[in-house]
Amino acid sequence: EAQVTQNPRYLITVTGKKLTVTCSQNMNHEYMSWYRQDPGLGLRQIYYSMNVEVTDKGDVPEGYKVSRKEKRNFPLILESPSPNQTSLYFCASRPQGLAYEQYFGPGTRLTVT
């Protein structure tokens, strides 16, 4: 089954404790991205990657890091989480080219206390 998976689905952590949210897709897509969803703000892009070893900032990259060492994986790293990073996070992927329809993972609900 073609899908984007994220782990963990739910996470409660404390300020400053480094964490990683994993994202993996099995569709051989070149393009992957991370979004956060907040009430009244919709989905905002954090980082995206056009292909392996090619990443770039989205609209709200502060406090986040990413890496793309393999085509299928695109982990999101929070080196020192803060309460304002409490949010619902989505990973998405799509093939390169004129294909705008992104496939989203199920989401990771993160709470930073």
Added chain:
Amino acid sequence: DQQVKQNSPSLSVQEGRISILNCDYTNSMFDYFLWYKKYPAEGPTFLISISSIKDKNEDGRFTVFLNKSAKHLSLHIVPSQPGDSAVYFCAASVVQGAQKLVFGQGTRLTINP
């Protein structure tokens, strides 16, 4: 600076009637528009899209209309069904470059039996 706006946070419609969800955008460079549907505890799923060279696109019960001069698009669902109850996001993109999706805030649609 919200480039894509959905001004109605919620909409309630009776089953069998038409649901109309609206979206406005400010960036005249956008040339591709999409609607996504999101159920609780799931990621958004692609619903329908439209290129700026068209003013209408239909897919079954779903029709998207684009008014470029007004920078406005709408999603019509006819007839509305209980399974259509979800949050709907509109998104816009520019064909050239990174083809980033910019999302609106979302509209929660409730279909009442």
